[in-house]
Amino acid sequence: MTYDIFDIAGNTPLVLMKQLSLLKRPRFMVKLEYMNPCFSHYCRVAASIIKEAEDRGIIHPGMTLVDWTSGTSGIALAMAGVSRGYKLLLVAPESICVEKQEVLRALGAEMVFTSSEALPGEPRSCVAVAENLVRTLPHAWFANMYENPVSMKVHESGTGPEIFSQTDGKVTHVFVPMASGAMISGIGRYLKSVNPLIRVIGVEPEGSVYQALHSGRPVFASAFQLEDIGALKATSFWDPSVIDQIVQVSEADALNCGRDLLRSEAVFAGGASGAAMSAALRESEAYGEEAVVVVVMTDFGPYDLSRMYNDEWMRRNGFYRKSKTALDQITADDILQRKARKDLIFAVPEQSLSDVFEMMKQNDVSQMPIVSFGAPIGSISENQILSILIENDTAMNAEVVAFMEKPFPVCQPDATISELSEKLQKNAAGVLISLSDGRLQLITKSDLIDALTHK
Numbered sequence: 001m002t003y004d005i006f007d008i009a010g011n012t013p014l015v016l017m018k019q020l021s022l023l024k025r026p027r028f029m030v031k032l033e034y035m036n037p038c039f040s041h042y043c044r045v046a047a048s049i050i051k052e053a054e055d056r057g058i059i060h061p062g063m064t065l066v067d068w069t070s071g072t073s074g075i076a077l078a079m080a081g082v083s084r085g086y087k088l089l090l091v092a093p094e095s096i097c098v099e100k101q102e103v104l105r106a107l108g109a110e111m112v113f114t115s116s117e118a119l120p121g122e123p124r125s126c127v128a129v130a131e132n133l134v135r136t137l138p139h140a141w142f143a144n145m146y147e148n149p150v151s152m153k154v155h156e157s158g159t160g161p162e163i164f165s166q167t168d169g170k171v172t173h174v175f176v177p178m179a180s181g182a183m184i185s186g187i188g189r190y191l192k193s194v195n196p197l198i199r200v201i202g203v204e205p206e207g208s209v210y211q212a213l214h215s216g217r218p219v220f221a222s223a224f225q226l227e228d229i230g231a232l233k234a235t236s237f238w239d240p241s242v243i244d245q246i247v248q249v250s251e252a253d254a255l256n257c258g259r260d261l262l263r264s265e266a267v268f269a270g271g272a273s274g275a276a277m278s279a280a281l282r283e284s285e286a287y288g289e290e291a292v293v294v295v296v297m298t299d300f301g302p303y304d305l306s307r308m309y310n311d312e313w314m315r316r317n318g319f320y321r322k323s324k325t326a327l328d329q330i331t332a333d334d335i336l337q338r339k340a341r342k343d344l345i346f347a348v349p350e351q352s353l354s355d356v357f358e359m360m361k362q363n364d365v366s367q368m369p370i371v372s373f374g375a376p377i378g379s380i381s382e383n384q385i386l387s388i389l390i391e392n393d394t395a396m397n398a399e400v401v402a403f404m405e406k407p408f409p410v411c412q413p414d415a416t417i418s419e420l421s422e423k424l425q426k427n428a429a430g431v432l433i434s435l436s437d438g439r440l441q442l443i444t445k446s447d448l449i450d451a452l453t454h455k
Contacts, residue, residue, distance in 0.1 A: 004079060006047040009036045010158050014166040014294070017258065019264040020188050020277070023334045023451065026173075026284050026291035030267060030277070031163060038226070039300035041183055042076035042145065044154045049143055050080050052150050059141045060278025063086030066127035067143040069090065069181075070227045071100035072299055078107040078141055089140070091130040093118075096227060099303045101164040117223070122231035125176045146180040148345045163187065164194055171198060173281040177229040177244070177272040178202040178210050181238025183298070188242030203279040205230040205254065210238070211246040225307075225317065226251050228299045247279040252276055252319045255308045262301060262309075264356050270299030289308045307430055332420060332433045333413035334449045336441055344432075346371040347380060349401035356400045357385055364370045367429040370404050376432055376440065378404030394425035408442070419447060 012033045020189035021028035030398075033041035064087040073091040081088050088109035092101075095116035104111060112133070117376050118125040121375055134142040143149060163171055164419045174191065176184040188200040204210050207323070208230030221232040251271075258274025261267040270276075273295075280295045287293070307313045314320035346369045347356045360368060360382060367381040380400055388395050388403050408431045409423045423431050433441045 001084060005037050005083065006043070007104075008042065009038070009043040011162060012036055014163070014267075015267070017265055020260060020281065023330055023338065024281065024284050025289045026285075026287045026293045028284075028293050028295065029279065030166070030261075030265075031159075031166075031296045032269075033159070033296055033298050034273070036298040038072075038076035038079050039303070040072035041155075041296070041298040042073045042078055043079075043147060043158070045074070045148075045151045046076035046080040046143075047125055047184070048118055048154045049145060049150045050075075053141065053143075054084075054315075059086070062139070063087070064137060064140040065089070066088050066130055066140050067145055069117050069131040069145075071096045071104075071303065071428065072228050073145050074109065074208070075100065075103055075107070078104060078109045082107055082415060089133060089137070090124045091133070093126060095225070097303055098306050100227075103303070107129075121270075124134050146182075147237070148182075149237055151180060151182035152189075152239075153235055154187040155183045156189045157186075159183065159296075159376025160187040164191060165321065167292055169195070169358060170292045171294050172291045173199045173202055173284075173287065173311060175201045175247075175276045175283075175293070175295045175431050177268060177276045177296065177298050178204045178208070178238075179231060179272070180231055181210065182235070182236045183230075183296070184243060185237065185239035185331050187296075189239065192242045199243055199244045200282065201279070201407065202243050203229070203276045204246060204248055204252055208232070208248070209234055211248050214240050221366045223250055226254055226271045227304075228370070229254075229275055234306065247283060249266075249275040249278050252321070255314065256321045257281070257321050258304075258308055259299070261297075267297060268301035269297045270301050270304045273297040278440045294369075298324050325364070328450055330417040331413065332411055332415045332417075332431075332432075332443060333419070335443055335447050336413070336433060337399060337422075338451060339447060344369070344371075344442055346376075346440075348372060349377065349399060349404075351400050352397050353380075353400055353403065354383060354396040355390065356380055357382075357396070369408050369430075369432060369440070370400060373441070374438060374440075376407040376410060379429065380404050381429060410434055410440075417448060424448070 012035050014029050017028035036043040065081045066089045068091040077090045090109050091112045091118040103430040114126050134140045184202050190200045205224040205226045207224040209221050214220045253270050254275035276295050318430045345363045367409045369376045372376040408427035408430050420431050430444045
């Protein structure tokens, strides 16, 4: 029996991806951390921080909880706080999504906005303003969610074990959006303790500091518009010893991949989750079929309706890309990658029907393009040969050029599966793909079916 809404903060679903990863060799699953009462991974953290502080006698209902936030952490703290009788005062950059502002106001949280251009360490930065408010207000306590060690412990004792259990211990790679670094550090500590071979990969936007710090390069932080991911200054407790790799993703890739998640998988996540998925899809090109990839979805899409899911905002900021359907994301090149590459079997105009038919039998094909000087000029099929012989049984020694049918259509390697299917539906036995080196490859209907069903 559940007595507290925050008792259901854990055990978030793990869902198999079917469309975005259709032609990827590994299995892809997403951990829907936004499916809890606070709609973000901060739900576990906020409730635990308040409970831990109450157990230590530091806070009690009636006090004011103060923190700085980029939106979702503040929402989680506000929800956990108001349900226990606390007041909330939150400091946020003025640029945070309007949806997050409205939710915080609806929760009764008081808001103080600072300049989005303020850098860490400046007196007008969110952290400095929050710390100053705590010093000046009576009965106030600085929750400091981004630097609170409870944040890491929650993910080490909860999120990490859940990922391992939900995959039956088969997880091989985990992609985690990095903000404070607490989540990836906690997850990484647990997973490395049960299987050191599991690779833990952090994801951040371009301009964030963790990749440079992790590799020992000079840090050059720069502003970015993605929320709930990335940092201009690293927190004190992120643990690089349990992080194998840190991948940076452009804001355009992150936002558009997040939109693709909704349209292709019905996963309504935000930009941080889109960044993690984009990184996972890109990095997985080097993984084998035995890989089991888990991508952590940390933020909630409806908090980004006015930005990420608004076409006009996306265009205005130079991020907009026309959404592709799941089929449009599969190209001829993807299909050829799945096939065992062989040289194209083709006839030349001067060959006899007899020779061509023998080639068909030896190579177990029912149709064949006719090529002259590297260009397809026609085609021949078993059905056509049968029809010819019924009418003229002496034609087997005639040149195939006299009986050829229209050539197979030719497409480029970036042709989508929708385009290929359309050409194959027009009574074409196959589609020729013109490769960059001048060679030709054949794609048939069975190749398309294999591409769509191999998962």
